[in-house]
Amino acid sequence: MARLQRQIVETMTQSRGLKMTPQRRAIIDYLQSAHDHPTADEVLQMVNRKFPMTSRATVYNTLNWLKQEGMVKEVFEAGCVRYDPNTEHHHHFVCRKCGKVEDVERNVIGKVKICSLPESQKVEVFEVTLRGLCANCQKKR
Amino acid sequence: MARLQRQIVETMTQSRGLKMTPQRRAIIDYLQSAHDHPTADEVLQMVNRKFPMTSRATVYNTLNWLKQEGMVKEVFEAGCVRYDPNTEHHHHFVCRKCGKVEDVERNVIGKVKICSLPESQKVEVFEVTLRGLCANCQKKR
DNA sequence: ATCTCAGTTTAGATTTAGTCTAAGCGCCGA
DNA sequence: TCGGCGCTTAGACTAAATCTAAACTGAGAT
Ligand SMILES: [Mn+2]
Ligand SMILES: [Mn+2]
Ligand SMILES: [Zn+2]
Ligand SMILES: [Zn+2]
Numbered sequence: 001m002a003r004l005q006r007q008i009v010e011t012m013t014q015s016r017g018l019k020m021t022p023q024r025r026a027i028i029d030y031l032q033s034a035h036d037h038p039t040a041d042e043v044l045q046m047v048n049r050k051f052p053m054t055s056r057a058t059v060y061n062t063l064n065w066l067k068q069e070g071m072v073k074e075v076f077e078a079g080c081v082r083y084d085p086n087t088e089h090h091h092h093f094v095c096r097k098c099g100k101v102e103d104v105e106r107n108v109i110g111k112v113k114i115c116s117l118p119e120s121q122k123v124e125v126f127e128v129t130l131r132g133l134c135a136n137c138q139k140k141r
Numbered sequence: 142m143a144r145l146q147r148q149i150v151e152t153m154t155q156s157r158g159l160k161m162t163p164q165r166r167a168i169i170d171y172l173q174s175a176h177d178h179p180t181a182d183e184v185l186q187m188v189n190r191k192f193p194m195t196s197r198a199t200v201y202n203t204l205n206w207l208k209q210e211g212m213v214k215e216v217f218e219a220g221c222v223r224y225d226p227n228t229e230h231h232h233h234f235v236c237r238k239c240g241k242v243e244d245v246e247r248n249v250i251g252k253v254k255i256c257s258l259p260e261s262q263k264v265e266v267f268e269v270t271l272r273g274l275c276a277n278c279q280k281k282r
Numbered sequence: 283a284t285c286t287c288a289g290t291t292t293a294g295a296t297t298t299a300g301t302c303t304a305a306g307c308g309c310c311g312a
Numbered sequence: 313t314c315g316g317c318g319c320t321t322a323g324a325c326t327a328a329a330t331c332t333a334a335a336c337t338g339a340g341a342t
Contacts, residue, residue: 004226019289019338037223037242040329055292060329063224075223075233075242076270078329080299082178082216083204085145092216093262101178101216108258112269113251120276121234121243127270128253135261160309162319181299196321201300219300221328 004032004071012069026051027062037075091127095134104130145173145212153210167192168203178216232268236275245271 006028013020026047031038038046044059066072077094082101091104109128117123147169154161167188172179179187185200207213218235223242232245250269258264 002227002229004228017289021290021337023291031224031226034226037225039221039223041221041327043224053292056328057293057330057332058291061290067224070228071226073225073228075225077217078222080180080182081219082180083172083184083208084178084214084216085172085175085212086143087145087211087214088143093258093264096265102262104258108256110254110256112253114271115249115251117234117245117249117271118276120279121271122273122279123234123271124237124273126272128267129270130255130258130262130264130267132263132265135259138261138263158318160318164320194321197299198301198303198322199320202319 004028004066006032009066009069009071022051023047023054023058024062026054027059028066031066031072089125091129093130093132093134095137096131097133097137100134100136102134104128145169145207147173150207150210150212163192164188164195164199165203167195168200169207172207172213230266232270234271234273234275236278237272238274238278241275241277243275245269 006025009028010020013024027043030043030046030050040056040059040063043063044054044056047054047059063072067074079099086103088106090106091109093102093104094100095102112126112128114123114126147166150169151161154165168184171184171187181197181200181204184204185195185197188195188200204213208215220240227244229247231247232250234243234245235241236243253267253269255264255267
């Protein structure tokens with residue numbers, strides 16, 4: 001499944017006994033057409049242009065529902081900032097269950113080759129985030 | 142520079158005409174000993190155990206100052222959540238100046254080899270974040 | 283046509299992370 | 313002893329996100 005499509009969502013709602021309302025339609029249409037990474041507030045602004053008086057709660061409800069269904073993803077972590085006393089260039093492993101962030105030393109990740117990136121973007125650094133289950137969360141099955 | 146060390150900070154403060162106070166010492170000592178990625182609130186809690194009545198403002202001031210000096214780094218992005226209608230497995234380029242997040246298709250990043258990761262951690266997915274200057278911000282020099 | 287009810291939307295209250303402010307403190311040097 | 317500068321503090325403030333309770337909607341059931 002590549003991109004959010006209203007039609008897919010439309011049929012999905014029915015099979016779950018949910019309703020496709022005008023507000024939801026507007027939110028999904030906007031996301032479908034967006035080729036960047038909008039914030040909840042940007043969604044609210046844009047949807048209100050076409051369908052005034054849509055509430056913040058509805059936008060968040062819909063985004064969270066779409067997220068649960070895997071129709072949109074969050075970019076990067078939600079939540080508050082974490083500080084890293086290790087300023088060496090290194091990477092991270094994030095547990096999808098308990099959220100713990102562990103260091104992954106630089107040499108654990110082999111060379112990362114970047115091919116065919118548009119000339120226009122100048123990459124200065126990169127970081128790799130591994131995701132999965134940490135040792136603890138695996139034990140607890 | 143690998144890890145935050147109080148001694149280095151201590152000499153640095155002097156050369157900048159700044160003062161090493163007990164509060165700052167406590168914050169830095171805690172960070173120095175931390176082998177995870179504490180939040181500002183965790184720092185506040187821990188510091189208050191040893192040095193009660195340290196204020197939130199002082200913790201944030203110190204963390205932001207250490208960040209500016211490159212003595213700690215933020216893990217992942219600050220700020221609010223962005224939603225991605227593209228659920229295909231792909232990567233991102235983040236402009237360090239304007240903060241814009243652009244897609245980097247999966248095939249742009251060559252195979253990423255993960256060597257010698259502790260057996261205990263099970264990696265399910267990974268993502269690469271490239272950082273630098275976007276086309277626009279380069280033009281504006 | 284009217285009733286009912288589950289699901290939805292809404293405005294506004296609440297929570298949480300983080301910043302800002304203004305008043306007071308403490309050290310150092312004149 | 314005094315003045316001043318930088319530091320700390322409590323609390324006000326802001327912004328992102330969640331929660332709540334009341335009103336709304338529309339698809340059956342009567
Ligand atoms: Mn780290
Ligand atoms: Mn993306
Ligand atoms: Zn875990
Ligand atoms: Zn830019």
